[in-house]
Amino acid sequence: MYAPVRRGCSKLKLPEHVREYLDRKGIWELFPPQREAVEKGLFDDENLLIAAPTASGKTLLAEMRALHELIESHGETRVVYVVPFRALAREKYEELTNVIEFCREKGLEPTIEISTGDVRRPIRELRPGITVTTAEKLDASLRSRPSLVEEVDLLVLDEVHIVGDRNRGATYEALIALVRTFREKVSLLALSATVGNAEELADWLDATPVISDWRPVKLEHRIVEVPSASEKDAKVRKLIRKCLREGGQALVFLYSRRRAMTEAKNLSRTVSGLLSEDEKKELRTLAERVSELGEGEETEILAYAVMRGVAFHHAGLTAEQRALVEDAFREGLLKVVVSTPTLAAGVNLPARYVIIKDFGMRLGNEIKPTKNEFKQMAGRAGRPGYDDMGLVFVLTTSNWKELAEEYVHSEADPVQSRIWVSGPQLRRFLLGLVAAGFCRQIADVMRVALNTFMSSVNIRPEDAVLSSLKMLVDWGFLEELEGELTATKVGHAVSQSYLTPDSAKFLLRCMEEVGTEENVVLPSITLCPDFQPAPISSKSRELSTLDAFMGGSPSIEADEVLELAVEEFGYDDWELERRLAWAEALSDWVSGSPDRSILRKYDLYPGDLYRAKDDAAWIAWGMSRLARAAGITWRSPLLSRRLEYGVPKEALELTEVEGVGRTLAMRLYRAGYHSVRDLAEATVPELTRVRGIGEQLARKILESARRLTGT
Ligand SMILES: Nc1ncnc2c1ncn2[C@@H]1O[C@H](COP(=O)(O)OP(=O)(O)OP(=O)(O)O)[C@@H](O)[C@H]1O
Incomplete structure (x- = not known):
């Protein structure tokens, strides 16, 4: 049954359940791109591509379409919502949970699942309802369960312009081609930022285009010519003060993680004077949580800045720290976030002021930002429901002013296949x-x-x-x-x-020609292209790189791995140096070295360390499968799990016990508990003698250990 939506779009007919859903959300009128999407067949099984700016209501269109299909199919439709970044999945999952709850209230039984990350654990089935996943995860899952493709009824492609991304685009494009070839009945809803060739994208997807540059909050650009770097600092401080006095929040973008951290620290002095006592109190609690979620100098600086209303945000933070920063900014508690452009690409976090501090910077062969990066960053200005206008300040020297003008006034670049x-x-x-x-x-x-x-x-x-x-x-x-x-x-x-054949070929050569012991496997992992090394410092080492990661004893085997890598991939010294520094860092990790000392020794961010160990655990697991298939004896059977947990062989068993992570496993081991059985035989008072174990945790550990040993 269809009913007109109230006010503003009387001619528009919406299905009754959709209207009810919107009513509950307090949405009385559709935004212009949404109206156009409804007119062009959102509820008539049409493939649609919506290309519209940030916050123009694209996700809500996906919610409406999913809801409609679920209701019409009595809860049987399987919706797959694909995001290009893991960080986006959580946000979408939360929004789409509303759709599922609504269906369940109507007596239907669809479910919602989120499946991202580890490609070692593929999606086994798509259940009626919604699955939120990343392109990589779905692509990897289709290799072990090709019939999954026949289970996709509605495919939502979020941020589909990422097809043009140098790193992630190819996988996204390939996945779309695969699903469309082997699941003819699939219906598509593609959501995109405004791009120069949205019609071409729509043509590719056999979708009706809905292209709009309508924004819920007007955007204004101000190009600010600043003669020197020091004046840039003063200008940013002035803008921040103005923004906060007006009751707004600000995002500052610049191009280096280290500078983002320093900038946040510096700005925190400006911001702290503008906070109320209540805010300061809440921020103190937030800072404590930030400290609990990470280690090292960066975490300390983040906590320091957060206490004063400012945060930095980039891929070096742990996923939990990033989520905390994002939530606190959305709630208005944090006033300023200083970020590298990753935030603009991956997270929906609008603010009244966007300040682009590094306009016209040379990074490698590129002038930064690129036009599309610029559009992404600028597009974050203006918080719907809070701001009447979003202001973008572009700080630049006179030689880049013209380019800034051009960026402001031109269309976004077209997306190109990668x-x-x-x-x-x-x-x-x-x-x-x-x-x-x-x-x-x-x-x-x-x-x-x-x-x-x-x-x-x-x-x-x-x-x-x-x-x-x-x-x-x-x-x-x-x-x-x-x-x-x-x-x-x-x-x-x-x-x-899910290794690339290029990496697999190299890893097979390393195993066949050099060996499969841990001292060969670790450098093989970090030297293969599927391991993407984050910035790391090797300056703390006195020995030559090669000697150092072997713990001081030169090894012919490692030398051979290095030679193979140079032969296969032509790495230069700099690349070799940082990849080998990672082998060394991971060797410390699996020896159980404390996080803090690894972070300090290699000048690492916690997020980078944890991502690297996850990637290495995946590659080690892949190597063991390759070895088995190629008839090579695999001599590092526990390495993948040890990389995951960061413990030496002897302490690995302890991590099976609930509540025992890396740090605790090492402490328990040192305190003389060498097996699950040792733990099962302990008493609560004995366990509480170990640092970090209170009574409650001691009980949990005992229970779990006794369950595991059947005692
Ligand atoms: N018609 C509407 N009326 C009022 N609010 C709306 C309407 N449509 C969407 N919104 C709200 O506006 C905000 C932005 O919408 P949404 O997340 O759907 O935008 P988006 O285009 O998907 O943004 P992004 O590109 O950043 O993902 C949300 O809080 C949403 O609930």
């Missing part, structure tokens, strides 16, 4: 198609390739596909006989591990 220029991802995609059984013939592979964005804009994929397939055959991952393709045993293992 798939054919990103060799390793393309090869992973093609190998997966064959190994998972989606394609048997070269012609089948071409059929999928023709569904990529690149093909849809008339760039022919044949040459790239054929040369990549040939490489996969040469490397022993595929076999080809008269156009018929099959994956070899090792090829299957590569595909299921």
Whole structure:
């Protein structure tokens, strides 16, 4: 049953349940892009691409569409909501939970799940309801469960312009091509920022475009010419004071994590004088939580700034710290966030003032920001419901003023396909198609390739596909006989591990030619391209890099790994140095060295360390599968789990006990508890003698240990 929406759009008909849902959310009128989407078939099973600015209500359209399909199917539809960044998943999951709750109140039984991160634990099934996931996770899952593709009814592609991203674009594009080829009945809702070629994207997706530059809050740009860096600092402080006095919040963007941290510290002096006593009290509590969630100097500085109403935000923070900062900023408690552009790309965090401090900076071969980065950052200005206007301040010297003007007045750049220029991802995609059984013939592979964005804009994929397939055959991952393709045993293992074939080939060589002991495996991991090294310092070491990560004893094996890496990937000294520094840091990690000392020794951010150990645990797991498939004896059986938990072999067992993480496992081990059985036989008073264990935790540990040992 359809009913008109109240006020402002009387001609528009909405399904009754959608109207009720909007009523409950207090939404009485649709925004212009939303009206257009309804008129163009949001509720009529149409594929749609919505390209509109931040906060123009795209997510709400996805909620309405999902709700409608769930109600119409009596709760049976399976909606897959794909996000390009893990950080976005949590936010979307929370919003979409409202849809599921609404359906359940109507007596239906759909569920909502979030599945991101670890590709070692694939999605097993798509249940009726909504699954929020990342492109990587879904792509990896399709390798072990290809039939998942037939379970996708509605595919929501959030931030689909990320297809043009240098690092993540290829996987997103490949995934879309795969689902569209093998699930003809899928309906699509693609959401995008405003991009220069939204119509081309829509064409590719067979979707009706809804393109709008309507914003809920007006945006105004001010280009501010500043003669010197020191005057930039003074200018930022002045703007922050003005913004806060007006009751607003500010985002400051700049291009280095270290400078973001220093800037936050400096600005905290300006901001603290403008806080009320109540705010200071709440911020003290928040700062304590920040300290609990991380270690090291950066955490201390973050807590210091947070106590004064300011935070920095970048990928070096732990996921929990970032979530805390984001929530506190949304609640208005934090007044200023200083960030690298990652925040603009990945998190929905609007503010009244956006200050772009580093306009016209050379980073490598690029002038920063690029136009699309600029649009992303500027687009965060103006908080709907709080601000009448969003103000973007671009601080620049006279030589970049013209470029700033151009950015302000021009359209966003077009999205370009990355798939054919990103060799390793393309090869992973093609190998997966064959190994998972989606394609048997070269012609089948071409059929999928023709569904990529690149093909849809008339760039022919044949040459790239054929040369990549040939490489996969040469490397022993595929076999080809008269156009018929099959994956070899090792090829299957590569595909299921989700390693790129390029990394897998190198890792296999390391294992075959050098060995599989831990001292070979750790540098093999950090030297393969699937390990993406975050900034790390190696200056603390006195020995040569190679000697140092071997704990001071030079090793012929490690030298051989290094040579293979140079041969395969042509790394320069700088790249080798930092990848080897990571091998050393991870070696400290699996030896149980305290987080704090690792962070200090290598000048690391906690988020970078934890991400690196997760990636390394995945690669080690992948290596063990490759070894098995290739008939190589794997001599580091516990390494993947030790990388995950950061403990030596002897203490690993203790981490099976509930409530026992890395730090506690090491403390318990040192206190003489060497097995779960030792713990099961302990008493509460004995356990509370270990630092960090109170009575409650002691009981929990005992219970869990006794359960595990059946005593
Ligand atoms: N028609 C509406 N009336 C009032 N508020 C709305 C309406 N549509 C959406 N909103 C609210 O505006 C805010 C932004 O909407 P939404 O998150 O859907 O935008 P978006 O385009 O998805 O943003 P982003 O690109 O950052 O993800 C949300 O708080 C949402 O509830």
